[in-house]
Amino acid sequence: MKPAPAHVDCRFVMALCRPGFETECSGELMARLDHAGINGRSVGSLDSGQVRVDLDNIHRFELLDRAIRLVSLTFSRQLAFGFGHADGLAGKDRVSPLLDAAKQAGTPFSAILVEAGDGAEQRPLAALGRRLEPALVRAFAKYSVLRPRRTELARLHIHLPAPGSAWLGLSAADNASPWSMGIPRLRMPSQAPSRSTLKLVEAFMTLLTPAELELTMRAGQRAVDLGAAPGGWSWHLANRGLRVTAIDNGPMAPQALATGMIEHVRADGFTWRPDGSVDWLVCDMVEQPARISRLVADWVASGRARRAIFNLKLPMKKRLEELERCRRLIDDRFRQASLGFDLRMRQLYHDREEVTAYLAPR
Numbered sequence: 001m002k003p004a005p006a007h008v009d010c011r012f013v014m015a016l017c018r019p020g021f022e023t024e025c026s027g028e029l030m031a032r033l034d035h036a037g038i039n040g041r042s043v044g045s046l047d048s049g050q051v052r053v054d055l056d057n058i059h060r061f062e063l064l065d066r067a068i069r070l071v072s073l074t075f076s077r078q079l080a081f082g083f084g085h086a087d088g089l090a091g092k093d094r095v096s097p098l099l100d101a102a103k104q105a106g107t108p109f110s111a112i113l114v115e116a117g118d119g120a121e122q123r124p125l126a127a128l129g130r131r132l133e134p135a136l137v138r139a140f141a142k143y144s145v146l147r148p149r150r151t152e153l154a155r156l157h158i159h160l161p162a163p164g165s166a167w168l169g170l171s172a173a174d175n176a177s178p179w180s181m182g183i184p185r186l187r188m189p190s191q192a193p194s195r196s197t198l199k200l201v202e203a204f205m206t207l208l209t210p211a212e213l214e215l216t217m218r219a220g221q222r223a224v225d226l227g228a229a230p231g232g233w234s235w236h237l238a239n240r241g242l243r244v245t246a247i248d249n250g251p252m253a254p255q256a257l258a259t260g261m262i263e264h265v266r267a268d269g270f271t272w273r274p275d276g277s278v279d280w281l282v283c284d285m286v287e288q289p290a291r292i293s294r295l296v297a298d299w300v301a302s303g304r305a306r307r308a309i310f311n312l313k314l315p316m317k318k319r320l321e322e323l324e325r326c327r328r329l330i331d332d333r334f335r336q337a338s339l340g341f342d343l344r345m346r347q348l349y350h351d352r353e354e355v356t357a358y359l360a361p362r
């Protein structure tokens, strides 16, 4: 038997992204819908970090959940399929209208996430959401609309686009971020040489499942870091117990070298090659995305690295087209090697005009 949310009728898609990247975020959603033969139009506002695509027809949750997979999206941090609205939330009692609107789904939920865009104007809404959540959890549990132990049930997302209104949607646990607003709360380690450390920490948490990470990353493994200085990424890998060769003509921070796990080689990351193969390649060189993609694809398709995490800088306007070009270049190199591959790209919370990707043979 299918879990209950499969049959909920949905009218829109709701996503959260980095403010300023709404066009890319909705462009990807529209492409997935188009591919599934579903028509819709984007109604999100610029710089809000919040995107909504209204569907021309009502579709079942199950169909939308199959058509749009978060793992295939680069610019969405969070994803849910919308079934209702609540307005008139400006009064003292915001809980009752939200409870009434949530009941329209006709199914209980395993969790409630009250979320807002990450844009400057939306910050007070995110704060309102954090204040509202405990009261909602109490009320929803009282009326058995919330059943935290039934993890097979969908999660309820309440997005706050404005102080007086809310959009309500559903997600399955395997097709949404586990973190509210799709943002993992990470603390900067005091010894880390640069804030870039957090980008790699987030990449491992976001681009791989915990089970995949356990399987593929172990102390004692060997890694190469291309464009390593001042050493935030190398430092993180060293802290996970990996031996790192850090390639950069620039200087590495003393605290990175003090780990005793990092060998600094002053060389060009495009021409340097290791003896034998390594478990992980990471690359954060500031270069054209196509050039980085070609390089990383060659390392992984040739078996020089078993898997890679790499960053693509996207200062250009046509970002979706540029990423498509990168995908094609990677595809070409793996075809040459007669290999399949797994490529996941995401604009992380710690990414600015850039995205971070994971590549491995399939």
Ligand SMILES: C[S@@+](CC[C@H](N)C(=O)[O-])C[C@H]1O[C@@H](n2cnc3c(N)ncnc32)[C@H](O)[C@@H]1O
Pocket (backbone or CB within 6 Å): 193, 194, 196, 197, 226, 227, 228, 229, 230, 231, 232, 233, 234, 247, 248, 249, 250, 267, 268, 269, 270, 284, 285, 286, 287
């Ligand atoms: C964004 S920084 C890397 C930050 C690093 N991930 C960290 O966590 O500290 C980019 C680095 O790439 C290096 N770089 C750029 N082109 C390079 C090349 N062709 N070979 C080696 N390093 C390169 C730069 O010297 C710079 O240190």
